[in-house]
Amino acid sequence: MNQHLVALDIDGTLLGYDGGLSPAVRDAVATVQAAGHHVVLSSGRSLIAMAPVAELLGIATGWMVCSNGAVTVRLDPALPQGWELDEVRTFDPGPALRLLREELPDARYAVEDIGVGFRMNALFPEGELDGEHQLVDFEQLWSREVTRVVIRSPERTPEEFSAMAARIGLGDVTYAVGWTAWMDVAPKGVTKASGLERLRERLGVDPAATLAVGDGRNDVDMLRWAGRGVAMGHADDVVRAAADEVTGTVDEDGVVPVLLSLPR
Missing domain, CATH: 3.40.50.1000 (HAD superfamily/HAD-like)
Known part of the structure; x- marks a missing residue:
């Protein structure tokens, strides 16, 4: 076979x-x-x-x-x-996060801690992210390299999210836009x-x-x-x-x- x-x-x-x-x-x-x-x-x-x-x-x-x-x-x-x-595979999320916050100052941002959960600047709706949730200052989200960044901005459509990501030039990372106004940012490639x-x-x-x-x-x-x-x-x-x-x-x-x- x-x-x-x-x-x-x-x-x-x-x-x-x-x-x-x-x-x-x-x-x-x-x-x-x-x-x-x-x-x-x-x-x-x-x-x-x-x-x-x-x-x-x-x-x-x-x-x-x-x-x-x-x-x-x-x-x-x-x-x-x-x-x-x-x-x-990890990356420094700082440059992307700073660019994104200029465009989406009211969005919620989270970074993944493998096998544990997420650090985030504001709580996500219940059930959207698994594991432990640790609230931190925005600047602490890039205190170390991470595997993944999650951005949630409910007032944006997926099309607006994609257009924004292309416009601001997220060239040093890989990003994927979900069904709702949700974007994952990963290491380049x-x-x-x-x-x-x-x-x-x-x-x-x-x-x-x-x-x-x-x-x-x-x-x-x-x-x-x-x-x-x-x-x-x-x-x-x-x-x-x-x-x-x-x-x-x-x-x-x-x-x-x-x-x-x-x-x-």
């Missing part, structure tokens, strides 16, 4: 809008794992928010690409925490695709035997990277254009027929 690397986004792909996991999706993931393929959760979520999803799916061994590619984790139930950091390509080489998987499924703008590079990139049915035109095919929506468990199409 040709062993595949199967990269799966979480929110809007595996999990519904309410954060729920359907039995059909869980069973399809289990089928793919049992067939010997490498199932790799690949998300903008932090490690601390991805580990419970892996547990829900019954994924105890293997790999996860977290924080839009900045953090790669090896899962192993024999480890004290059930996981270990494999690669961490770091995406889900960069993290997955490193894993592909390490696992010895043929480039043609890579499958990725996602629904958001931060999945575009991943879908282009994959030998077979599949956009969820509710994805916007930008995401669809990056994919080789489109499946059903998350409400229709669109990821299921894609997973069950793999060789067993």
Whole structure:
């Protein structure tokens, strides 16, 4: 059997809008794992928010690409925490944060502390960020290098966010805009695709035997990277254009027929 690397986004792909996991999706993931393929959760979520999803799916061994590619984790139930950091890509967030605050003085800003939570200048709405939340002065957000910056500005549309980021010249970082007025900033050149390509080489998987499924703008590079990139049915035109095919929506468990199409 040709062993595949199967990269799966979480929110809007595996999990519904309410954060729920359907039995059909869980069973399809289990089928793919049992067939010997490498199932790799690949998300903008932090490690601390991805580990419970892996547990829900019954994924105890293997790999996860977290924080839009900045953090790669090896899962192993024999480890004290059930996981270990494999690669961490960091950057100095100061220049980007100072530029962004000039444009978005009232936005909420947070930086990730791996495996712990976030430091932030103002509390985010409950449930949006996992782990411990530490309130700090804005200047303390760049007291050390980080893997990820999160910016939330509810009054902005995703299109306004993208236009603003292009205008102010965030050239030394990589950024991805979410469904709502939410932007993730990562080290330059770091995406889900960069993290997955490193894993592909390490696992010895043929480039043609890579499958990725996602629904958001931060999945575009991943879908282009994959030998077979599949956009969820509710994805916007930008995401669809990056994919080789489109499946059903998350409400229709669109990821299921894609997973069950793999060789067993």
